[in-house]
Amino acid sequence: MRRPGSPRKHPEPLWEWNLLEQLDATSAVLAPLRARRRVMGAITLARTTHERPFGKEDLGLAEELSHRVALHADNARLHQAVQATSEHLQRALLPQLPRVDGLELAARYSPARAEAAEVGGDWYDSFVLPGGDTTLIIGDVTGHDVRAAVAMGQLRNMLRGIACDRQEPPDAILRRLDIAQQTVGRTTATCVYSIVHGTGGGPWELAYSSAGHLPPLLVTHEGDTGYLEGGTGLMIGVDPDETRNMATEPLPARSTLLLYTDGLIERRDESLQCGLTRLRQHAASLARESLPVMCDELLAGLLADPYPDDVALLALRLPPADSHGSGGAARPSQEPTGSEAVPLPRD
Numbered sequence: 001m002r003r004p005g006s007p008r009k010h011p012e013p014l015w016e017w018n019l020l021e022q023l024d025a026t027s028a029v030l031a032p033l034r035a036r037r038r039v040m041g042a043i044t045l046a047r048t049t050h051e052r053p054f055g056k057e058d059l060g061l062a063e064e065l066s067h068r069v070a071l072h073a074d075n076a077r078l079h080q081a082v083q084a085t086s087e088h089l090q091r092a093l094l095p096q097l098p099r100v101d102g103l104e105l106a107a108r109y110s111p112a113r114a115e116a117a118e119v120g121g122d123w124y125d126s127f128v129l130p131g132g133d134t135t136l137i138i139g140d141v142t143g144h145d146v147r148a149a150v151a152m153g154q155l156r157n158m159l160r161g162i163a164c165d166r167q168e169p170p171d172a173i174l175r176r177l178d179i180a181q182q183t184v185g186r187t188t189a190t191c192v193y194s195i196v197h198g199t200g201g202g203p204w205e206l207a208y209s210s211a212g213h214l215p216p217l218l219v220t221h222e223g224d225t226g227y228l229e230g231g232t233g234l235m236i237g238v239d240p241d242e243t244r245n246m247a248t249e250p251l252p253a254r255s256t257l258l259l260y261t262d263g264l265i266e267r268r269d270e271s272l273q274c275g276l277t278r279l280r281q282h283a284a285s286l287a288r289e290s291l292p293v294m295c296d297e298l299l300a301g302l303l304a305d306p307y308p309d310d311v312a313l314l315a316l317r318l319p320p321a322d323s324h325g326s327g328g329a330a331r332p333s334q335e336p337t338g339s340e341a342v343p344l345p346r347d
Contacts, residue, residue, distance in 0.1 A: 020046055027053035031066035035074035093153040098128050102200040104317040106291045112309050121148035122261040122312040125156055131167055138259035138314050139191035151187045170209035171246035178240040188237035192259055202321050204251040209244055211236045221254035223284040253321035263309030264302055291317045
């Protein structure tokens with residue numbers, strides 16, 4: 001505690017001293033912001049010439065105030081550190097997409113931007129099976145913390161292993177995944193596991209099974225849209241003995257298939273159907289855009305700001321009917337494959 005104008009026994013920041021003089025302060029109290037053995041700054045209380053100077057009886061209040069401010073600031077710092085760790089973990093677990101002759105793939109992932117949001121368990125995956133067909137996978141693990149991100153990585157790796165080893169229809173693969181995940185804890189998750197089969201010039205067909213996930217959206221080159229609502233079943237982790245279903249759908253030439261998580265369409269003040277309708281309308285208007293542009297514009301046009309949930313989007317573009325290529329066979333390459341996950345700019 002010291003009155004401006006009196007001799008300074010200890011050096012103080014010049015900008016602070018100038019500010020006090022500009023305010024014509026008669027006395028001031030400088031208290032450090034200290035929490036968990038860290039000094040993050042200082043709080044300065046000043047009184048002008050029209051108020052009584054600070055006294056010793058005010059030091060206790062200043063110290064209590066600085067302690068509370070420091071504690072809240074440090075809690076915010078710790079929360080941001082945990083959130084950043086979760087986000088980095090989740091990004092590290094997201095895969096590169098395969099490069100497949102005749103098919104174009106793109107994916108986007110964006111973490112939640114709401115003030116109190118945490119990283120969740122949204123994920124996507126795509127890889128070429130040993131038999132040559134290409135898989136498309138989207139999922140969402142229950143929870144919004146580091147454990148959800150870890151569980152997401154475990155499920156993704158288990159699903160890859162089961163799918164490559166067994167090479168069975170999607171419903172059988174999801175049932176095996178449901179049984180296998182019981183060994184790593186009582187995790188619940190939604191998931192769509194699908195297999196794309198065809199040749200370079202077509203026809204192409206999608207076989208898929210859904211474990212409680214939102215339906216994929218098929219968009220033709222002309223802008224017609226339709227949700228693929230077959231092959232539905234319970235979430236992963238609810239009942240591993242439940243019989244799962246599978247459906248098939250022809251994929252028209254030059255059409256686009258969208259797999260997404262609920263963060264893309266859900267809003268707290270409206271029904272799920274409104275979000276699904278909005279996605280159809282936006283996707284139809286972008287049907288003839290390039291696949292990267294379509295993905296970017298969908299996220300830019302559909303997400304509220306700030307959006308409270310993570311978003312994962314996986315998109316497939318089919319070739320023209322007269323395209324020639326080897327179809328489902330993977331193209332050998334040492335370069336980065338497919339369109340990588342690109343987050344939206346964050347403030």
